[in-house]
Amino acid sequence: MAKTIFYGGKGGVGKTTSSTANSIHFAANGQKTLLISTDPAHSISDVLEMKIGKDITKVRDNLYGLEIDPEYEASLYINKIRQNMKTILSNVIIDEINTQLDAAMVSPGTHESALFDKMAEIIIEKFEEYDVMIFDTAPTGHTLRLLTLPGLLENxxxxxxxxxxxxxxxxxxxxxxxxxxxxxxxxxxxxxxxFGEIKKILLDGNALALRFVLNPEQLAIEETKKAIAQLEKFNLPVEALVINRILPEELDNPFWKKKKEQEKLYLEIIEKTFPNKRLIRIPLIDSDIRKNTIDSIAEYFQDA
Ligand SMILES: Nc1ncnc2c1ncn2[C@@H]1O[C@H](COP(=O)(O)OP(=O)(O)O)[C@@H](O)[C@H]1O
Ligand SMILES: [Mg+2]
Incomplete structure (x- = not known):
């Protein structure tokens, strides 16, 4: 039974970095891990410096990757509706509905439904095969909020x-x-x-962990607090926060020293604001996160 972890947060805070590093950590510990990106920008390919596509691709021992393209999934989804429709409706109505479906193809609601269906399919089908599934979500599209759907839609x-x-x-x-x-x-x-199956897997099995990534900055703290409250209203508790890009302790330049002082304050506020959350701390490193640096980030996920 797979543990399923979702990483959410604003654009650029470090979701792809965290989800990839966390996957590497699990894989290195012998857990068969599937890393799934739902961001059309698909930066897991960039970090791992290899082509990962819409089919599950082996990355290294115990680690597999998959990139979901919401637009492609939406077109499959709409075509499925077209097929189903043919068996029940007359040709006149079909022509009319087809025009509406063409319009729906580009609407964000369709992308979200298609994305939700695809995520549900992966979780249901791969739940037994993998020990861990980690979702790297897109900043837009409210992927985490999609998780509140099964409960609502079942009724x-x-x-x-x-x-x-x-x-x-x-x-x-x-x-x-x-x-x-x-x-x-x-x-x-x-x-x-x-919906019933996915709800059972995600909620009853205690298999789901939601995590938010944030940088130690004032605005981020307020926004994270709001996002967590929204999810918890639907009984989707956020288990951990990743605080990314923490400045080094030793700084001699006055500008960075001042920055570090401010940061310390924000780190204290984070600890006080989220007393029940596990905090995973990642330092700012002096280069981009790529294939040769991601392993060093994986070390910060020791017990996570
Ligand atoms: N701890 C870090 N140190 C240095 N660079 C980082 C760190 N975390 C992220 N980055 C860089 O910041 C950018 C955004 O990170 P990314 O993980 O892609 O964010 P997101 O997926 O939330 O948009 C990337 O270029 C990445 O290499
Ligand atoms: Mg990303």
Missing amino acids: WMASLIKKRKSIVGMNRMLSKKYDEKDPVLEILEKRQQR
């Missing part, structure tokens, strides 16, 4: 299914076709089943 699906059943019941009485399975009902029931 909604149940009411849709009930309505559909009564419609199907009436149609059958009129047409006397008793034995045919209703395709709409089939789709709804499949989705409801998936």
Whole structure:
């Protein structure tokens, strides 16, 4: 049963760095780990300096990578709807709906639904195969908020299914076709089943860990506090915070000394503001995070 960790946070704070370093740490400890990026910018390929695509790719011993492209997933998703539709609707209506589906293809809501479906599919299908799954999320698209969906949608699906059943019941009485399975009902029931499964895996199994990455700066603290409160309202507790880019202790330049003093203050505020969260601290290093530096960052995830 895989432990599933999601890294969230604003753009540029260090989500890709943290999720990749954390994956390397688990893999080095013999845990079979899958690192999944949902950011269309796909920087896990850049950090690891290798091509990782929409199929699971081996990175090194025990470590596998996968990049989800929300746009590509959205087009698959829409095409699936088109296929399903053909079996239930007349050609006239299909033409009309197709035009609407073309428009939906570029809407952010579609990307989010498609992304959610893809994440659910991976978690459900790979949960037994991997020891750890780590999601590197995009700053936009509210990937973490998507996790609140199963709880909300399960009830909604149940009411849709009930309505559909009564419609199907009436149609059958009129047409006397008793034995045919209703395709709409089939789709709804499949989705409801998936929501139930994913909710069970994520919430009941204690397998889920949500983490936020932030830099020791004033604005970041307030924003992180708000984001955590939003998730916890849905019973999705944030387990740890990664404080990234901490300045070195020894600084002789007056400018950086002053910066370091400010930073100390913010680090204290972080400790006071989030007393129940585990804090993972990562120093600022003097180069970009790439293949040759990422292992040194992995060391900061010793017990995580
Ligand atoms: N601790 C660090 N020290 C030095 N550079 C860092 C550190 N963490 C991140 N970076 C650099 O900052 C940039 C943004 O980091 P990244 O992990 O891609 O953020 P995100 O995924 O949140 O957008 C990258 O160029 C990365 O190399
Ligand atoms: Mg990133």
